[in-house]
Amino acid sequence: MYTSIFRLKNKTVCLFLALVTTFLIIKSIYGILMYKSVPILLWWTPFVEVERVIRCDNYSCLLTSDRVYKNHSRLSAYLFYGSRFNPTDLPIGLKHIPWSIFHEESPKNLGLFLYRDGQSVFNITSTFDQHSDFPVPLQYLRDIESLTSRQYYIPIEKKKNLLKNHAPVLYIQSDCNTPIERDMIVAELMKYIKVDSYGVCLNNKKLPDSLKESDVYSFPYHNLIMQLAASYKFTIAIENARCDDYITEKLWRSLIVGSVPIYLGAPNVGDWLPNNKSAILIGNFESIESLASYIIKVNQDNNLYLNYLDHKEKLNFGHQITNKRLINLLKRGKYGLEGNQEDVVPAFECFICRNIHTNGFKKQKQETVYSCPEPKSRNSKNPVRWKDHWKRGKCEGKVLKELLEQQKNYSKNDYEYKVDQYYKNNMC
Ligand SMILES: *[C@@H]1O[C@H](CO)[C@@H](O)[C@H](O)[C@H]1NC(C)=O
Ligand SMILES: *[C@@H]1O[C@H](CO)[C@@H](O)[C@H](O)[C@H]1NC(C)=O
Ligand SMILES: *[C@@H]1O[C@H](CO)[C@@H](O)[C@H](O)[C@H]1NC(C)=O
Ligand SMILES: *[C@@H]1O[C@H](CO)[C@@H](O)[C@H](O)[C@H]1NC(C)=O
Ligand SMILES: *[C@@H]1O[C@H](CO)[C@@H](O)[C@H](O)[C@H]1NC(C)=O
Numbered sequence: 001m002y003t004s005i006f007r008l009k010n011k012t013v014c015l016f017l018a019l020v021t022t023f024l025i026i027k028s029i030y031g032i033l034m035y036k037s038v039p040i041l042l043w044w045t046p047f048v049e050v051e052r053v054i055r056c057d058n059y060s061c062l063l064t065s066d067r068v069y070k071n072h073s074r075l076s077a078y079l080f081y082g083s084r085f086n087p088t089d090l091p092i093g094l095k096h097i098p099w100s101i102f103h104e105e106s107p108k109n110l111g112l113f114l115y116r117d118g119q120s121v122f123n124i125t126s127t128f129d130q131h132s133d134f135p136v137p138l139q140y141l142r143d144i145e146s147l148t149s150r151q152y153y154i155p156i157e158k159k160k161n162l163l164k165n166h167a168p169v170l171y172i173q174s175d176c177n178t179p180i181e182r183d184m185i186v187a188e189l190m191k192y193i194k195v196d197s198y199g200v201c202l203n204n205k206k207l208p209d210s211l212k213e214s215d216v217y218s219f220p221y222h223n224l225i226m227q228l229a230a231s232y233k234f235t236i237a238i239e240n241a242r243c244d245d246y247i248t249e250k251l252w253r254s255l256i257v258g259s260v261p262i263y264l265g266a267p268n269v270g271d272w273l274p275n276n277k278s279a280i281l282i283g284n285f286e287s288i289e290s291l292a293s294y295i296i297k298v299n300q301d302n303n304l305y306l307n308y309l310d311h312k313e314k315l316n317f318g319h320q321i322t323n324k325r326l327i328n329l330l331k332r333g334k335y336g337l338e339g340n341q342e343d344v345v346p347a348f349e350c351f352i353c354r355n356i357h358t359n360g361f362k363k364q365k366q367e368t369v370y371s372c373p374e375p376k377s378r379n380s381k382n383p384v385r386w387k388d389h390w391k392r393g394k395c396e397g398k399v400l401k402e403l404l405e406q407q408k409n410y411s412k413n414d415y416e417y418k419v420d421q422y423y424k425n426n427m428c
Helices: 002-037 144-148 156-162 182-189 213-218 223-230 249-257 288-300 302-313 324-331 344-357 385-406 412-424
Strands: 040-043 052-056 059-064 075-081 099-103 124-127 169-171 195-197 234-238 260-264
Touching: 002 059, 040 344, 052 344, 059 344, 075 344, 099 344, 124 344, 144 249, 144 302, 144 324, 156 302, 182 195, 182 234, 182 288, 213 223, 223 249, 234 249, 234 288, 249 260, 260 288, 260 302, 288 302, 385 412
Parallel strands: 040 059, 040 075, 075 099, 099 124, 169 195, 169 234, 234 260
Antiparallel strands: 052 059
8 A cells, every 4th residue: 555655756756856847948948059059149348247148029039248259150239237337348359249238327337428429339228318229317316106106295285394394495416526517507507595414515405314315326216305306396407418308206205295396307308297286397497596586486385386296186187197108108118118117228128129020120220310419607716617518529529430430459548539630639
C-alpha cells in the first residue's frame, strides 16, 4: 500500500521534473534564438547594466551598452542621453545606423542642442517638445485624475484661516542662478506682496521640521510638500528656461494641489493648461509691479480667484477640464506615454524598437523643432553667463556637425580648439 503510493508519487514527481526541465530548455533555446536574431539597440551613453531582450507589444530588441556591437550587422540604433552626451566620444563613420537622442531635461543641460546645427546630427529625437519624434511634454503629469482630485485641495474658506499664519504666495527653489533669472523676478515681486520662500533661494521661512529640503527636490510630490503647497493661495512656478513645452512639476504640483500658479516658462503653456484660465501668466504683464497689483486684486476677490480653479470647482464649464489636447495625450497612457509604461526611458526604448520593426523611421520627419531662444537679461549688471552658454552652444553644434561630416576620428583637443576659435571669431 505504502510503497505503491510512494511509487505513484515518485512517478508524478518525475513527470513534473521532466516537464519543468523541458520547459526550461525550450525557454533558454528560445532566449538564445531571440538573442541571436532581434535588432540591437546600443545605448552609447552607458545606461544598460545587464544586457537583455526587451519586449514591446509584439516586437523584441536586444538592449545593450556594450560597444562590441558598435558595427554589428543587426545593430539598428545608437541611443544617447542628452544631459550626458559627450561630443568627443561618438561612433564616428557609422552613418548608416540612426542616432537617436533622449533629452527630457532642461535645455540648459545641453548647449549644442539649442540650435539647428547641433540638432541635425541626430536622426531621431525624443524631448519635451511636442514636435519631436517621441515627445514627452507631460513627463511630470501622471494622469488627468490628479488634476481634478481634491485629495490635497483646500477650499477657499478654509484657506482664508490658514492665511493668518502665512503669506498668500509660496516660493520654493534650490537653483538660484537660472537662464530665466527666476530669483530676480521673485525678489522684485516680494517688494509688493508677501512671499514665503522656503528653499535656499531668497529664503525667508523655515520648512516644517518634518520636511527635509532635499526631499522637496527629490520627491516633488511628497505628501508633506503637497500639503504645504495646498495651503497657499498662489505658488510661484518659474521654469529655469523659457522653451516651448518645457513644463515641469513646478506647474503641475500647484495645479494638482489647487494653488494658483504664477507661471513663467514655456511660452506655449496654454497648450497644456487644464482650462484657459488656470494660471496667472507672468509673460502677460508689462512689469512685475503690474503683475503684483493683479495678484493682490485676485487675492481679494473670491470670484476672480475661483475662476482659476475650475479643474477643482467645476464652476464655469460644467466639466473640470476643457483642454482637448491635454485630455487626448493623457488618454494614451500614464504621462501621455503609449502603452502601459510608467517611465519615460523604457517608453523611449520601446518607441525605437517598435519603429525599427515597422520601418517607422522612414516616415518620421527630419528636422526637430525645439524652440529655446537665447535668454534676455533683465539687468545689465547680471553676469552674461547664460547668454554665453547659448552662444557657445551654437558654436559647439556647428563644430560637431562639421567634424562629423568629415567622418574621421577627432580628439577632445581638436573639438575644443575649434569651438574656441569659432566662438572667439564670431563664426557661428
Ligand atoms: C500583435 O499581434 C497580434 C497577432 O498577430 C495582433 O492581433 C495584434 O494586433 C498585434 N499587436 C500590436 C500592438 O501590433
Ligand atoms: C562597419 O561594417 C561594415 C560592413 O558591415 C564595413 O564595411 C565598415 O567598414 C565598418 N565600419 C567601421 C567603421 O568599422
Ligand atoms: C542621420 O543623419 C545624418 C546627419 O544628417 C545623416 O548624415 C545620416 O545619413 C542619417 N542616418 C540615417 C541612418 O538616417
Ligand atoms: C476661454 O474659454 C472660454 C470658453 O470656452 C472662451 O469663451 C474664451 O474666449 C476663452 N478665453 C481665452 C482667452 O481663450
Ligand atoms: C576611430 O577610432 C576607433 C577607435 O580607436 C576605431 O575603431 C575606428 O575604426 C576609427 N574610425 C575611423 C573612421 O577612423
